[in-house]
Amino acid sequence: MNTFDYSQSQAWFARACKVIPGGIYGHFSPAPCVPVSAYPFFGARAKGAHFWDVDGNEFIDYMCAYGPMILGYAHPAVDEAYQEQMKLADSNTIASTKMVELAEFMVDLIPIADWAFFAKNGADVTNYATMIARAATGRKKIIAIKGGYHGTSPWMQATGHHGLIEDDHANVIRIPWNDFAALENVVNQYDGQIAGFISSPYHHPVFADNEFPAEGYWQKVEQLLRKKGILLIVDDVRCGFRLDLGGSNEHFGFKPDLIAFCKAIGNGYPISALVGAGPLKSFAAKVFHTGSYWYSAGPMAAALACLKELKRINAPNVLRENGTKLNDGLVRIAKSHGYTLKVTGDPGMAYYRLIEDETLMLQQEWCGECTRRGAYFTSHHNWFVSTAHSDEDFQRTWDIADDAFKAIKGR
Amino acid sequence: MDIELIRARLNLYALLQNFEQLVQLDREVAQSVKQWNVSIQFSVLNGPSASLDFQNGVCKHAIGSHPNPAIRLFFLSPRHLNKMFDGSGTPIPLKGFSRLGFLQKDFTQLTERLEYYLKPDNARNEDGDYRRINTTLTLYTAAHAIKELALLEPTCNAVFSHTPAGILQIGVLPEGPYVHLVLTKDGISVGKGSHASPTATMTFRDIESANALLGGRLDAFQAVAEQRLMLNGMIPIIDNIGLILDRVEHYLK
Numbered sequence: 001m002n003t004f005d006y007s008q009s010q011a012w013f014a015r016a017c018k019v020i021p022g023g024i025y026g027h028f029s030p031a032p033c034v035p036v037s038a039y040p041f042f043g044a045r046a047k048g049a050h051f052w053d054v055d056g057n058e059f060i061d062y063m064c065a066y067g068p069m070i071l072g073y074a075h076p077a078v079d080e081a082y083q084e085q086m087k088l089a090d091s092n093t094i095a096s097t098k099m100v101e102l103a104e105f106m107v108d109l110i111p112i113a114d115w116a117f118f119a120k121n122g123a124d125v126t127n128y129a130t131m132i133a134r135a136a137t138g139r140k141k142i143i144a145i146k147g148g149y150h151g152t153s154p155w156m157q158a159t160g161h162h163g164l165i166e167d168d169h170a171n172v173i174r175i176p177w178n179d180f181a182a183l184e185n186v187v188n189q190y191d192g193q194i195a196g197f198i199s200s201p202y203h204h205p206v207f208a209d210n211e212f213p214a215e216g217y218w219q220k221v222e223q224l225l226r227k228k229g230i231l232l233i234v235d236d237v238r239c240g241f242r243l244d245l246g247g248s249n250e251h252f253g254f255k256p257d258l259i260a261f262c263k264a265i266g267n268g269y270p271i272s273a274l275v276g277a278g279p280l281k282s283f284a285a286k287v288f289h290t291g292s293y294w295y296s297a298g299p300m301a302a303a304l305a306c307l308k309e310l311k312r313i314n315a316p317n318v319l320r321e322n323g324t325k326l327n328d329g330l331v332r333i334a335k336s337h338g339y340t341l342k343v344t345g346d347p348g349m350a351y352y353r354l355i356e357d358e359t360l361m362l363q364q365e366w367c368g369e370c371t372r373r374g375a376y377f378t379s380h381h382n383w384f385v386s387t388a389h390s391d392e393d394f395q396r397t398w399d400i401a402d403d404a405f406k407a408i409k410g411r
Numbered sequence: 412m413d414i415e416l417i418r419a420r421l422n423l424y425a426l427l428q429n430f431e432q433l434v435q436l437d438r439e440v441a442q443s444v445k446q447w448n449v450s451i452q453f454s455v456l457n458g459p460s461a462s463l464d465f466q467n468g469v470c471k472h473a474i475g476s477h478p479n480p481a482i483r484l485f486f487l488s489p490r491h492l493n494k495m496f497d498g499s500g501t502p503i504p505l506k507g508f509s510r511l512g513f514l515q516k517d518f519t520q521l522t523e524r525l526e527y528y529l530k531p532d533n534a535r536n537e538d539g540d541y542r543r544i545n546t547t548l549t550l551y552t553a554a555h556a557i558k559e560l561a562l563l564e565p566t567c568n569a570v571f572s573h574t575p576a577g578i579l580q581i582g583v584l585p586e587g588p589y590v591h592l593v594l595t596k597d598g599i600s601v602g603k604g605s606h607a608s609p610t611a612t613m614t615f616r617d618i619e620s621a622n623a624l625l626g627g628r629l630d631a632f633q634a635v636a637e638q639r640l641m642l643n644g645m646i647p648i649i650d651n652i653g654l655i656l657d658r659v660e661h662y663l664k
């Protein structure tokens with residue numbers, strides 16, 4: 001099988017480094033892509049489940065823009081809704097009625113939601129959720145999960161990262177995932193001081209197997225928090241609309257007070273949302289939180305079209321089927337080469353690990369070899385499938401995976 | 412947090428061990444220490460101590476007390492020791508008065524040579540031999556400093572506490588230097604040379620890349636993307652050790 005050349009990507013990177021810190025920063029930084037030589041840096045275009053880099057290489061995309069792309073790139077219904085709105089107005093001096101329509105749709109779609117609020121990024125709404133929790137309870141502290149990711153605001157980042165000070169974490173308590181006893185302990189230790197508990201619906205750290213909630217975990221958590229007057233915030237930024245259109249909590253059978261959405265909500269158009277239960281609406285109204293582009297109507301129209309389409313096709317089912325199909329095939333191919341591919345997390349956004357090698361080196365080589373053959377796999381993060389991935393894509397992916405296993409054998 | 416104590420430990424444990432390499436890497440130094448048969452103990456009152464033992468052209472650095480040092484240098488406090496390393500303080504000699512001349516002349520020359528290699532400027536760095544020695548010493552200093560900070564400095568300790576256990580190998584192609592850090596839940600130990608089965612590796616394409624990155628002239632993210640620095644294995648170890656490394660310069664100027 002042919003492997004790709006990335007000379008244009010590398011040339012652009014050299015240009016980027018001169019004028020942009022790190023060349024490409026944040027979660028798109030090439031740094032965790034190991035080996036870096038196997039990965040493209042700059043994209044040229046994207047359609048359906050595929051993207052093309054600046055060297056003209058075509059990839060079947062298993063990162064889906066790190067989550068936002070759920071219906072496939074350039075989805076006709078979503079793009080049309082966006083274009084139609086753009087003809088009318090996007091950023092404006094006054095609000096768009098699209099915002100009201102979108103909020104109404106989300107309040108109908110999401111069982112716990114009595115109201116919705118819109119912003120741009122995930123961190124905009126995870127931050128807002130903690131501010132509402134503090135405003136509503138008059139308490140300071142927030143409990144979060146060790147290794148949980150909620151964005152890049154100082155309090156959300158791990159200690160020791162550049163630009164942070166110790167005080168940033170003064171009111172954040174981190175406990176291990178799935179550890180109800182630890183939650184009970186901190187709730188008792190800081191009785192009357194805890195405003196909220198923020199967590200993703202299941203644990204999806206990087207570089208490690210993903211973990212579902214233990215049987216009864218969320219139900220016990222919900223009960224304890226209610227008793228103590230602590231607000232339960234679900235960070236559904238990554239999982240949202242992929243597990244259940246009513247919020248991933250519905251999939252796991254519990255009811256949070258606030259849910260933060262982003263990523264898949266607008267199929268790539270920039271928008272995030274916080275939804276919440278009725279009693280919090282007045283506090284949400286009091287907390288001042290806004291941004292220059294939070295009222296852009298184009299992404300709101302796109303989100304409305306995207307959510308309607310997700311509902312029409314029952315997207316969580318499609319994603320689960322697609323994911324299961326992909327995973328079964330990959331596991332089988334790995335086995336035929338003598339490897340065990342461990343798949344954790346939801347099938348449509350699973351994390352993959354070759355268990356033969358604890359260091360991840362084997363995994364990195366295999367993902368790298370797949371990528372340079374046209375199946376874009378990362379080795380550090382859960383992947384994503386979309387509703388646009390076809391059987392033909394999966395067959396091609398399996399062929400690539402097979403060839404990549406042959407390539408790494410004997411190294 | 413006692414900054415003076417941290418600096419004293421870095422001076423005694425991370426800086427002083429460089430003499431082991433220096434006598435091997437620099438021809439002039441190798442010549443002049445060939446005849447030395449002397450051990451020097453550095454001790455801080457109720458604090459850290461370390462020794463250097465020069466025999467047959469080899470230097471051995473050890474943490475703690477030497478059983479029978481020829482020269483014993485005593486410091487009243489970590490600050491007192493740090494002042495000597497900064498060039499503005501003098502130790503209290505407790506033993507080896509007959510060797511004071513050696514200390515003032517020969518050993519001072521050696522420390523000046525170490526300083527020369529650890530304080531590069533553009534002109535010096537033009538020279539390939541200089542660059543290699545500077546890179547080697549800087550790498551070893553950094554590895555030993557990381558070990559200390561992970562244990563003592565609160566932020567580094569917090570970072571270390573959520574770092575996976577394993578072996579991080581840091582090296583330079585094609586012919587070294589290499590060091591490896593063995594991370595366990597109790598702390599880090601440093602080994603010189605490569606390791607047979609590391610959990611994570613950071614490998615510089617060449618000495619120039621290592622020199623530029625360790626010298627603060629090359630951004631790590633850029634270096635990775637340009638394949639001047641290749642990462643492999645358990646990246647969270649590299650990320651976290653990188654955070655600790657970035658704090659070394661706050662303490663070792």
Ligand SMILES: Cc1ncc(COP(=O)(O)O)c(C=O)c1O
Nearest residue numbers: 121122123149150151235237238
């Ligand atoms: C679970 C989760 N929460 C929050 C965020 C932060 O979102 P954003 O980067 O849009 O601020 C992310 C982003 O990856 C995420 O995965």
